[in-house]
Amino acid sequence: MDHFTYGAPILLIGRKFPREPGKIAVDAVYKCKYIYIRNRLVSGNVCVNGGCALSNKPNISDAEWQVMHVIWERQPVTAQAIIAALDEQVDWSGATIKTMLHRLVKKKVLRYQREGNRYLYRARVERSESLRQESQSFLDRVFGGEAAPLLAHFVQSGDLTEAEIEALRKLLEQAGGDS
8 A cells, every 4th residue: 555645635535634644545436636645746636445546637738748858857947948948949939938837837747946036947747757647648548558559550660670679579578577
């Protein structure tokens, strides 16, 4: 069973659970406002049978992903540094990028700290966790949650290099050895 820390009180069968670390066993579905699992923010979850399904994960647009990549690479980072980094990649105004930063803060994907007359931005979620969630979402939507058809598509498309095929072979052998 995972240890949970609550970012807000959770109403569970008419009782409020305070903000404190502890264990929880849930026998039904309850809406949770914020939950930290192993000190990682997992926002807007539905808790089921003691675990949490990421049913309401923040919806990050393609443009917001570009902003997040800059932040993950350079955090803590100022808005001006983000604008400068993205200026090389896209044709967006500084105001557009600041709007995306504001949206990402509202979605609880970013946090900021005021330092003098500027803000320093940091990710509230780890890149690896975001990629895992987004990959799983794509796999569920496009391939019905099945990895084999996804791999078959890439292999049959002929777009893989010999090095990539060899890397996949090694990964599959490792996965087969782990079971």
